[in-house]
Amino acid sequence: MEESTSKTYIITGATSGIGLAIMDRLAAQGNNLIGIGRSSERSDIQQTRLQDMYPQSRVLYLSADLSIQTEIRAAVLKVNQIFAEWGVKNLDGLVNNAGTFTYWQRLTAEGFETQWAVNHLAPFLLTNLLLPNMGGQINTRVITISSGSHYGAKLNWSDIQSLGRYNPLKSYKNTKLANVIFTVELNRRLGSDSLIRAFAADPGLVNTGIGEKSQSGLARKIWELRRKKGIPPDQPAAEIINLLMDHDIPNKTGIYWKDGKPKKPNPFALNGDHGWRLWEISARMTGIG
Numbered sequence: 011m012e013e014s015t016s017k018t019y020i021i022t023g024a025t026s027g028i029g030l031a032i033m034d035r036l037a038a039q040g041n042n043l044i045g046i047g048r049s050s051e052r053s054d055i056q057q058t059r060l061q062d063m064y065p066q067s068r069v070l071y072l073s074a075d076l077s078i079q080t081e082i083r084a085a086v087l088k089v090n091q092i093f094a095e096w097g098v099k100n101l102d103g104l105v106n107n108a109g110t111f112t113y114w115q116r117l118t119a120e121g122f123e124t125q126w127a128v129n130h131l132a133p134f135l136l137t138n139l140l141l142p143n144m145g146g147q148i149n150t151r152v153i154t155i156s157s158g159s160h161y162g163a164k165l166n167w168s169d170i171q172s173l174g175r176y177n178p179l180k181s182y183k184n185t186k187l188a189n190v191i192f193t194v195e196l197n198r199r200l201g202s203d204s205l206i207r208a209f210a211a212d213p214g215l216v217n218t219g220i221g222e223k224s225q226s227g228l229a230r231k232i233w234e235l236r237r238k239k240g241i242p243p244d245q246p247a248a249e250i251i252n253l254l255m256d257h258d259i260p261n262k263t264g265i266y267w268k269d270g271k272p273k274k275p276n277p278f279a280l281n282g283d284h285g286w287r288l289w290e291i292s293a294r295m296t297g298i299g
Contacts, residue, residue: 016040016041016042016067016068017036017039017041017042017102017103017255018041018042018043018044018093018096018098018100018101018102018103019036019041019042019043019044019101019102019103019104019105019254020043020044020045020046020089020101020103020104020105020140021033021036021043021044021045021046021105021107022045022046022076022105022106022107022108022132022133022136023046023047023107023108023109024045024046024047024053024056024071024107025045025047025048025049025052025053025055025056025071026052027107027216027243028107028155028213028216028243028246028247028250029045029047029105029107029108030045030056030243031243031244031246031247032105032107032247032250032251033045033056033060033069034060034063034247035244035247035248035251036067036251037060037063037064037067037069038064038067039067040064040066040067041067042067042068042096042098043060043067043068043069043070044070044071044072044089044092045057045069045070045071045072046071046072046073046074046076046085046108047071047072047073047074048073048074048075048076048108049073050073053071053072053073054071056071057069057070057071068096070092072085072088072089076108076127076128076132076136077110077118077122077124077127077128077132078118078119078120078127079120079127079131079132079135079296079297080120082132082135082136082139083135083139085136086136086139086140089140089143090143093143099146100143100144100145100146100147100150101140101143101144101150102147102149102150102151102254103150103151103152103153103254104136104137104140104144104151104152104153105153105154105155105250105254106132106133106136106137106152106153106154106155106189107155108128108132109128109129109155109185110124110125110128110129111125111178111182112124112125112178113178114178115173115176115178122171122295123171123172123173123176123181125178125181125182125185126170126171126172126181126184126185126188129182129185129186129188129189130185130188130189130192130292131292131295131296133154133189133192134192134292134296134298135296135298137152137154137196137208138296138298141206144205144206145204145205145206146205147205148205148257149254149255149257150205150206150207151206151207151208151209151253151254152193152196152206152207152208152209153208153209153210153211153250153253153254154189154192154193154208154209154210154211155189155210155211155212155213155250156186156187156189156190156193156210156211156212156266156275157182157183157186157189157212157213158212158214158268159179159182159183159186160183160186160187160189160190160275160276160279161275161276162183162276163180163183163184163186163187163276163278164184164187164278165184165187165188165191165278165284165288166184167287167291170184170288170291172184187276187278187279188288189210190210190265190266190275190276190279191278191279191284191285191288192285192288192289192292193208193209193210193265193266194265194275194279194280194285195285195286195288195289196208197265198282198285199289207259208265209253209259209265209266209267210265210266210267210275211246211249211250211253211266211267211268212266212267212268212273213246213249213250213268214241214246214268214269215241216241216242216243216245216246249267249269249270252270253267266279
């Protein structure tokens with residue numbers, strides 16, 4: 011099969027909000043796209059819509075519950091099959107966009123706190139499993155969606171999942187801090203000569219449905235009021251795509267980006283010992299060697 015000259019990207023949380031806005035923009039440019047969504051029904055709907063709107067692009071959705079590591083591993087196997095069918099050799103960019111907020115403490119079937127599993131362990135595992143597919147181009151990017159809520163957060167190494175004393179907002183903030191630490195440590199481990207570059211992106215307050223799935227009616231009501239003050243998903247989507255494609259960005263400083271500009275993250279995230287420690291803990295939790 012003739013090798014495609016289009017860029018190839020994988021987007022998680024791709025059936026709504028920022029993830030879907032990214033899919034739309036990249037599809038309009040004629041790229042190869044794999045979207046990952048939890049709902050098979052919503053995935054099918056968006057795949058059909060994007061294929062109809064942008065026939066110049068190859069668009070395929072995979073359904074996976076990213077809180078479950080076995081489903082992440084199965085999705086990566088499917089990705090490799092799709093690459094072979096498409097004649098694609100290299101992944102040009104991964105956007106770890108999927109996220110969740112749970113008001114009550116809830117463990118996954120594999121025994122992890124749900125916010126920790128979806129917001130941190132899933133990007134960590136998915137990125138590591140896809141690294142062999144990356145690095146073929148000078149502009150290969152891993153972008154993980156963090157949040158300004160990571161400022162002021164501090165990981166408790168003796169209870170990193172906050173299982174002993176669960177506070178939903180604090181747990182969410184800790185996962186967003188973990189996203190930044192992971193990004194810093196990934197760049198360090200890849201080295202300055204790597205063709206892969208990782209960034210953490212802060213989209214700001216965005217009008218999405220992340221808070222609507224909460225088990226708490228009060229939490230859902232609060233989010234409904236708060237989201238009205240948020241910006242539309244198209245705006246951060248455009249900034250994230252710039253991180254994916256701007257060849258000059260590797261020559262600029264900064265790994266944490268907001269409003270199209272680098273910004274200093276929480277100093278806790280820049281501590282090398284913290285990066286090494288979080289990586290080792292995450293590797294044990296995910297079985298990454």
